[in-house]
Amino acid sequence: MSMISLEAVSKWYDSFKVLDACTTAIERGEVVVICGPSGSGKSTLIKCINALEPFQQGTILVDGISVGDPQTNLARLRARVGMVFQHFELFPHLSVLANLNLAQVKVLGRTRDVASERSLALLDRVGLRDQAAKFPAQLSGGQQQRVAIARALSMDPIAMLFDEPTSALDPEMIVEVLDVMSTLAQEGMTMLCVTHEMGFARRVANRVIFMDHGTIVEDVAKDAFFDDPSARTARAQTFLSKILQH
Amino acid sequence: MNDLDLDVITRALPWLAQGLQYTVQLTCVAALGGTVLGTLLALARLSPRPIVAGLAASYVNLMRSVPLLLVIFWFYFLVPLGLQWLTSAENPPRVGAERSAYVTFILFEAAYFCEIVRAGIASVGAGQQAAARALGLDQAQVLVHVILPQAFRNMLPVLLTQAIILFQDVSLVSLLNVTDFVGAAGKIAQRDGRVVEMYLFVALVYLVLCSMTSALVRRWQRTHSIGQHPETAR
Amino acid sequence: MNWRIFLETMPEGDATWWQMLASGLGWTLACAATAWIIALAAGTSIGIARTGTSRAASRVAATYVELFRNIPLIIQFFLWYFVLPELCPPLKRWVVQADPAAVQFLAATLCLGLFTSARIAEQVRAGIESLGRGQRQAARAMGLNEAQCYRHVLLPVTFRVIMPPLTSELMNLVKNTAVAYSIGLAELFFRTREMGEITFRYFEAFAAATLAYMVIALAANRAMRFIERRIAVPGVAGTARSAH
Numbered sequence: 001m002s003m004i005s006l007e008a009v010s011k012w013y014d015s016f017k018v019l020d021a022c023t024t025a026i027e028r029g030e031v032v033v034i035c036g037p038s039g040s041g042k043s044t045l046i047k048c049i050n051a052l053e054p055f056q057q058g059t060i061l062v063d064g065i066s067v068g069d070p071q072t073n074l075a076r077l078r079a080r081v082g083m084v085f086q087h088f089e090l091f092p093h094l095s096v097l098a099n100l101n102l103a104q105v106k107v108l109g110r111t112r113d114v115a116s117e118r119s120l121a122l123l124d125r126v127g128l129r130d131q132a133a134k135f136p137a138q139l140s141g142g143q144q145q146r147v148a149i150a151r152a153l154s155m156d157p158i159a160m161l162f163d164e165p166t167s168a169l170d171p172e173m174i175v176e177v178l179d180v181m182s183t184l185a186q187e188g189m190t191m192l193c194v195t196h197e198m199g200f201a202r203r204v205a206n207r208v209i210f211m212d213h214g215t216i217v218e219d220v221a222k223d224a225f226f227d228d229p230s231a232r233t234a235r236a237q238t239f240l241s242k243i244l245q246h
Numbered sequence: 247m248n249d250l251d252l253d254v255i256t257r258a259l260p261w262l263a264q265g266l267q268y269t270v271q272l273t274c275v276a277a278l279g280g281t282v283l284g285t286l287l288a289l290a291r292l293s294p295r296p297i298v299a300g301l302a303a304s305y306v307n308l309m310r311s312v313p314l315l316l317v318i319f320w321f322y323f324l325v326p327l328g329l330q331w332l333t334s335a336e337n338p339p340r341v342g343a344e345r346s347a348y349v350t351f352i353l354f355e356a357a358y359f360c361e362i363v364r365a366g367i368a369s370v371g372a373g374q375q376a377a378a379r380a381l382g383l384d385q386a387q388v389l390v391h392v393i394l395p396q397a398f399r400n401m402l403p404v405l406l407t408q409a410i411i412l413f414q415d416v417s418l419v420s421l422l423n424v425t426d427f428v429g430a431a432g433k434i435a436q437r438d439g440r441v442v443e444m445y446l447f448v449a450l451v452y453l454v455l456c457s458m459t460s461a462l463v464r465r466w467q468r469t470h471s472i473g474q475h476p477e478t479a480r
Numbered sequence: 481m482n483w484r485i486f487l488e489t490m491p492e493g494d495a496t497w498w499q500m501l502a503s504g505l506g507w508t509l510a511c512a513a514t515a516w517i518i519a520l521a522a523g524t525s526i527g528i529a530r531t532g533t534s535r536a537a538s539r540v541a542a543t544y545v546e547l548f549r550n551i552p553l554i555i556q557f558f559l560w561y562f563v564l565p566e567l568c569p570p571l572k573r574w575v576v577q578a579d580p581a582a583v584q585f586l587a588a589t590l591c592l593g594l595f596t597s598a599r600i601a602e603q604v605r606a607g608i609e610s611l612g613r614g615q616r617q618a619a620r621a622m623g624l625n626e627a628q629c630y631r632h633v634l635l636p637v638t639f640r641v642i643m644p645p646l647t648s649e650l651m652n653l654v655k656n657t658a659v660a661y662s663i664g665l666a667e668l669f670f671r672t673r674e675m676g677e678i679t680f681r682y683f684e685a686f687a688a689a690t691l692a693y694m695v696i697a698l699a700a701n702r703a704m705r706f707i708e709r710r711i712a713v714p715g716v717a718g719t720a721r722s723a724h
Contacts, residue, residue: 052617079623089618092716093636102632103622137715155622311651311697312690313658315669320690323682414552421554421662428554442566445558449551456550 001064003028003159003190004049009058011044011214018044019055020214026159031191033201033222036211037239042194043086045211046161049192050081063158079107082152082160086168088144090136096123096147097132100154108155115154122150126180142173146180159190166197196243202226210236254440255447258431265430266451268344272416272426276351277409283352284359289389291364302360309357315418321350322422343422355412362408366401367393403467410456410463427451485681486688497675501685504671505692511588511667512654512696518593519600519653526597527604528630541601548598553659556595561587561663581666588660588667596653603645607638640708640716647704651697658693668692 002025011019019041026032034042047053049060051067051074060067065077090099100119104110110118123129126146128139136144145165152160162181166174178200185191185204195201201208201222208225210218212235224231232240255262290302309317325346326338333339370393378392379385398405420429428448435444486498495503529541548556561584565572575583611634619629639646658669672689676682 047617050621052621075620075623075625077623078621081621083618083621085614085618085621087614089614091615091618091633091637093640093713103624106628106632107623135714137713151622308694311655311694313655313669313693315658315661316672316686316689316693319673320686323686410550414550417552417554418659428552441558441562445555445563449555449559452552452555453547453550457546460550 002026002061003030003063004192005059005061006045006049007059007061009045009048009055009060011041011048011053011055011057018214019048021058022211022214022216023058024209024216024219026190026192028190029188030207031185031189031205032193032207032209033205034192034194034209034211035196035198035201035239035243036217040211041214042211043163046083046163046192046194049161050078050083052078052083075107079103079155080158082155082157084145084148084152084160084162084165086164088136088141088148088168090144090148090151092136094135095132096128096134096136096139099136099147100151103151104154119150119154122153123147125153125183126150127176140173141169142176145169145173145177149177149180149184153184159192160184162191162193162195164194164196166195198226198240198244210239212236212239250443251440252443254434254438254443258434258444261434262427262430262447265425265427268425269413269416269427272347272351272419273409273413275348276355276416277405277412279348279352280355280359280412281363281405283356285363285394287356287360288363288367291360292367306357306360309354310361314354314415315421317354318347318350318418318422321353322346325349343419343424347416347419347422347424351412351416355408358408359405362401362404363397365404366397369400370396399470403463406463406466407460410459414452414456481683482681483684485679485684488679491678497679497685498688500671500675501668501688501692504666504668507585507665507667508654508657508669509696511585511592511657511660511665514589515592515596515657516650516653518589519596519649522594522597523600524604524635526601527608528635530601530605531608531634533626545598545601548595549602553591553595553656554662556591557587557659557663560591580664584660584663584665587663588657588665592653592656592660595656596649599649599652600646603642603649604638607642608634610641611637637716640711640713643704643708643711647701647708650700650704654696654700655693 005025006022009019009022010017022041022045024032034045036042044053048055049062049067055068058068062077062081065072067074067077090096091102094102097116097119100122101112101115104115104118105112108115120129120132123132126149128143128146128150131139131143131147136147139147149160149165165181166177169177174197178197181191181193181200182204193200193205205222208218208220208222209216210225210233217233218225218236220231225236229237287302287306290298291306293299293302322343326341329335329341330338374392374396375388378388383391416426417428419426420432423429425433431444431448435441486501487496489496490500526541526544529537530545532538551559565575615633615637616629619633620626624632657667660667661670661673664670668689672685675685679685
């Protein structure tokens with residue numbers, strides 16, 4: 001069984017169709033990059049997976065549990081899927097450590113001590129253990145995004161969703177975040193990343209999904225996507241040539 | 247509970263309309279006078295001379311830290327004395343609460359409008375000031391032709407919202423026995439023993455008038471939100 | 481001017497005028513403090529309802545705010561004190577046999593509390609909206625439920641952001657207690673007028689009251705500033721509405 005599977009998922013904002021019959025599956029340990037022009041529905045698609053956005057048609061299963069089923073305990077499902085946002089979304093009133101502890105204590109019911117131990121270990125992993133007592137605003141953008149990744153990992157997720165994790169960062173900070181993500185991928189984490197970092201996709205991804213106008217235009221192995229221009233659709237070709245120009 | 251007697255409202259309508267007319271009149275005069283005086287106060291507060299700025303600031307802070315009701319009674323009691331001093335008459339002239347209220351509300355609202363104008367001027371941003379000076383305009387020209395027109399456009403919704411608050415605040419003059427809208431209703435309520443009908447009716451009229459006006463202000467704000475740079479709006 | 485008037489006793493009773501004013505000041509403070517608690521509790525709840533996921537609750541909250549913001553305060557006092565007992569006979573039966581001061585105090589605190597709550601609700605709503613959708617999504621994405629999201633994420637930040645306008649609201653509340661004079665509550669303004677009417681020493685009485693209100697306003701301002709500094713965290717700035 002796939003870790004995450006989408007079957008003909010469609011979503012409308014009023015009468016405007018933002019997702020059109022999207023079907024794909026992400027296997028355990030797989031790293032999938034989603035790219036495509038802005039407004040193509042990439043972010044909306046991954047936000048449907050942890051039910052931050054509702055969808056009107058189709059089925060999404062996460063580890064066999066249906067996201068759209070009204071019976072599903074969404075809070076519990078979300079707790080098992082980590083998410084990293086474009087603008088970090090650390091909680092500004094909490095220290096770095098408290099940001100990592102909050103959901104562990106309130107959702108998973110861990111004691112503060114157990115949570116802190118786990119949090120510090122994760123901060124160590126992203127190289128920020130010495131910043132634990134600081135507030136988010138006292139860190140650089142790259143550091144904040146690394147904290148946000150550690151915060152998502154603190155819930156021991158079965159999969160991680162990344163929503164353009166580097167697009168709000170200054171260029172010199174992108175590398176430190178991508179490094180953390182690469183390590184995570186090597187350790188076998190199931191990852192679904194919306195990103196325009198094609199270098200990252202080439203190095204780390206197993207598969208690339210190209211979206212346009214709410215549809216999945218291409219869903220192919222990384223090598224086929226990058227190395228076989230003849231297999232690419234014209235739309236993907238245009239998009240790639242635009243972002244690879246620089 | 248005795249049944250509601252709606253006739254009492256119908257019969258009192260002409261009297262209530264007179265009261266409402268006074269309320270609207272006082273609101274408009276105080277809003278206009280307050281805006282003019284408030285703008286002058288705001289300019290005084292931004293003055294490079296510390297004495298002028300300090301005096302204006304003290305006036306604004308004093309007015310804003312004292313209950314309106316106390317200010318109304320202060321002026322009711324001070325305006326005749328002030329006129330006596332101005333005209334060097336032998337006895338303080340009889341002014342009456344109806345007329346002293348105009349002075350009260352202009353002077354009181356000026357303090358609130360001053361702060362709105364000050365924020366409006368601040369919203370225009372230093373770049374405009376510098377650009378206008380660079381073109382060779384003098385300080386007064388910069389103010390009149392560049393800063394104030396933009397400031398007023400930015401702050402119009404806040405000014406109008408303050409005017410709606412003023413419209414409601416004017417009702418406090420009824421405690422000086424003035425026949426504004428609330429005063430008129432209160433007098434009927436006492437005379438006919440119809441407190442429930444009169445006060446519910448007054449509440450409803452205010453509710454409708456103020457909701458409609460604030461809805462209009464909000465709509466205007468939505469359609470005219472141009473020129474509000476997030477960087478300069480602070 | 482005769483400032484010794486404050487040491488003279490009232491015509492009836494043996495209290496001096498300054499003692500009467502002090503007793504009025506006591507009522508003013510008690511009224512403002514009680515109403516502030518009501519206003520914070522109700523205002524926060526309404527603000528939450530206004531921004532929550534329930535459409536119906538949001539509409540009810542919006543109506544609540546419109547209702548309390550668009551009727552003059554003095555009329556709201558009359559509605560609570562004169563009209564409500566007439567519409568509710570059991571309440572009327574209690575009112576006629578209760579201590580008038582208690583009834584006036586109750587009406588005044590409820591009236592001022594709910595009036596102020598509508599204004600606080602708007603501040604809370606604006607504060608929550610200023611945080612954007614991201615904070616809410618981040619909290620929900622970690623498995624926090626809606627209540628936990630408000631309790632641990634949205635409200636702690638919102639209250640830090642809205643401290644300056646909350647300070648203004650507290651000062652407005654203190655000033656608005658004077659309107660309780662209209663239903664006969666023996667607060668500071670009531671006592672000030674009473675002193676003026678009986679002694680004809682209006683100037684002295686009003687001057688004393690003005691000074692007292694200024695001191696309370698200043699104290700309230702300082703207290704809120706103190707709290708604001710105590711709870712301040714880096715990167716969460718208050719939205720200053722009016723510079724003081």
